[in-house]
Amino acid sequence: MILAIDPGLAYIGIAMVTDTGEWADQDTIKLGGNMNPEDRIAVIQAELEQILDDWPRPTIAVIEQFALYGFKGAITNAFQMGRVIQAILDILLDHLIPVGSVPARDVRRYITGNPNAKSPQIKEGLRAMGYDRRSNEHERDALALALCWRDMGRQEKAV
Numbered sequence: 001m002i003l004a005i006d007p008g009l010a011y012i013g014i015a016m017v018t019d020t021g022e023w024a025d026q027d028t029i030k031l032g033g034n035m036n037p038e039d040r041i042a043v044i045q046a047e048l049e050q051i052l053d054d055w056p057r058p059t060i061a062v063i064e065q066f067a068l069y070g071f072k073g074a075i076t077n078a079f080q081m082g083r084v085i086q087a088i089l090d091i092l093l094d095h096l097i098p099v100g101s102v103p104a105r106d107v108r109r110y111i112t113g114n115p116n117a118k119s120p121q122i123k124e125g126l127r128a129m130g131y132d133r134r135s136n137e138h139e140r141d142a143l144a145l146a147l148c149w150r151d152m153g154r155q156e157k158a159v
Helices: 037-054 075-094 104-112 119-128 137-151
Strands: 002-006 011-017 023-030 060-065 099-103
Touching: 002 137, 011 037, 011 137, 023 037, 023 137, 037 075, 060 075, 060 104, 060 137, 075 099, 099 104, 099 137, 104 119, 104 137, 119 137
Parallel strands: 002 060, 060 099
Antiparallel strands: 002 011, 011 023
């Protein structure tokens, strides 16, 4: 089982895919863009812990990696995003779940052929691959990440 996490300041998309590529589950952690940083971390901890308790144990968790130089917004947003990712990593490592990552551009390229693809293109790419389920863009981004990891042989790069 591959647990994929698409981090964000307002929403965190989560998807689980079986080793055969079946879309097993999905969820979104809703944070709110203006949430106090300490409250944001508390929500992430509570919700991700609940998901890990309720879902099957993943063999690996994959987090979307992105270049901070491409992060839009104030520099404080980049620091807040670092705190979000660190909170996610702490929880995964506490559960002894190996963690890997894939650059967002590689995920977009894998799903659509375009490293600069936007959400509608990712939705269409997933639909063309047979993944047509009611979900939001955050969950679809996590699904795309899991499929990219699975199909592109990323397992050897897990940390």
